[in-house]
Amino acid sequence: MDQLFEWIQSIYPEGTIKRREDKTHIQVTQKKWLSKKNKGFNIMTSQTHPEEFMTMIQGMLGFLSQIEGRNASLQEKVLIKCSTLNMVVGIETEEDISEEFFGELLRLADALDAVIFWGGGSLLNAQGQLLLDVNGESEVEDYTVTAHTSFLDGDSPESESGIQRKARSEQLLTEQGIPYNTNLPARAGDEHTTIRSKEEVARRAVALCLAALKGECLGAGESAEDTAALVQEVIDKYEAESFFSPVEKRFIDQHGAEQQEIISFSWGYEAYHVMLWALGYVKGLGTPTELCNVGKDVGYLQQKDSFTDFLSDASLRSKSEILDEADLIYRYNWVCVDSRVNDKTPPAGLNGGVVYERHRALNWLICYLDQDWDDVRTDT
Structure with a gap:
């Protein structure tokens, strides 16, 4: 005003x-x-x-x-x-x-x-x-x-931890030679953020992996019947029937899928990769320039006999670690969106698809706007 x-x-x-x-x-x-x-x-x-x-x-x-x-x-x-x-x-x-x-x-x-x-x-x-x-x-x-950023970020007060985190992210972007928007605000700090529980993250990891698995199988030309049988077998193994979001549930339950759905859910492996990182299975996320190693990531789940085993062997990362990655991906995503709007190739080899999926996953992890998985936004 x-x-x-x-x-x-x-x-x-x-x-x-x-x-x-x-x-x-x-x-x-x-x-x-x-x-x-x-x-x-x-x-x-x-x-x-x-x-x-x-x-x-x-x-x-x-x-x-x-x-x-x-x-x-x-x-x-x-x-x-x-x-x-x-x-x-x-x-x-x-x-x-x-x-x-x-x-x-x-x-x-x-x-x-x-x-x-x-x-x-x-x-x-x-x-x-x-x-x-x-x-x-x-x-x-x-x-x-x-x-306006007040709509995107609400009225969360600025905090010293958020301001310092923004400075660290911008320093890293500078070192990587990536232009960034200095006007993007500091995100909510440690004291104003709630992180999902370890069990929530583990359930979300399994759901993402199984939905991506169906997309991958159909994309590779497997029949709808064989794909459905395989996915159901894995769901039963991990007792994952209740893990899916409403949109994922419709995709899992339907016979086959449209090409756009296949592509969209196959990208879910990138969000699954973030969940594995948050659970301590993956050491570091690194710069979002390459697709994750799907075979290796799926292996973390395949090697477990049950969801209980997968959960018990996980160790949820600290709030500070998760917020560091959430702040950084927020700024990476602005770079990718700005490049797309201006019809340019993202700098430093950034992969816009990987950045988007990571941003969505990390926003869910930090309870951004308290949105459920199907509604998580990736505002920049």
């Missing part, structure tokens, strides 16, 4: 600007010879008006989702963007919005990373282009969704 006030001051350097004590209203008065014009900015945020704000956002999402958009992918991104909004600024003006005032609003929207709701239910981007109207039309083909 203070940033908003500063931006309005920069847009109207000659105006008289007053702000209400609670910061929820700003008035700009511009004097021109024999007249003066007043413009008002009413501010509602998710913190100043939580119930009203949530009602407004839900109504907005309901309205936009009912539109039959011509570009489904664009509409989905617009909906995601609106779900991340943390402030609504209502405009008050004594006359129709002139071209000059519209230009001022665009400057403000650009600074705020905002979208603009225009008359008649149209939604514009910060450049004034039509994102979506009531007829489903748009003037752009694509839209990059970004959100």
Whole structure:
């Protein structure tokens, strides 16, 4: 809210600007010879008006989702963007919005990373282009969704351990010659983080391995029947029927799978590798440039006679060790996402797929946003 006030001051350097004590209203008065014009900015945020704000956002999402958009992918991104909004600024003006005032609003929207709701239910981007109207039309083909870090990281207070961890990660990236984003915040420190229990991690490891096993077998051309029989045999051996997430359970239970599912679940070996590391079976994760050794990793589980054996031989790493890797992968993933957005090859041989799977696994380990496996985000 203070940033908003500063931006309005920069847009109207000659105006008289007053702000209400609670910061929820700003008035700009511009004097021109024999007249003066007043413009008002009413501010509602998710913190100043939580119930009203949530009602407004839900109504907005309901309205936009009912539109039959011509570009489904664009509409989905617009909906995601609106779900991340943390402030609504209502405009008050004594006359129709002139071209000059519209230009001022665009400057403000650009600074705020905002979208603009225009008359008649149209939604514009910060450049004034039509994102979506009531007829489903748009003037752009694509839209990059970004959100304020307060939405991604919540209100976890900064801590010395988090700040120091960020510094160590950035030092390592510097040594590796990898450019990084200094504006990425420090993540929650040791005192503000809960780590999954050893049994939770072991169960998740088994589930990931078995889902990846099905994907691997089907991808290699094995029949759906033989694959199902093998997977069920392993499930029975480790009494793993209850270990799967809802999405994994559907994949395991269905006959065969679509190619995209096969690929997606086969990547699960990389997340399984992280779980093995967290359980002490794998010595170090290393730089995410190469795929894990699937045969070796699967062997850690194959060599156990039961889940009890697998669990009892595991030793969960310390919270500090896990948070070190979680912070580092967070910064690696920003590099990979930035490279993809700018159509570049990730530097230093980073493998975007490996980075993504590790990021997801580590976010689950540190209970990021308290999300279950199927919902874990990899925000950067």
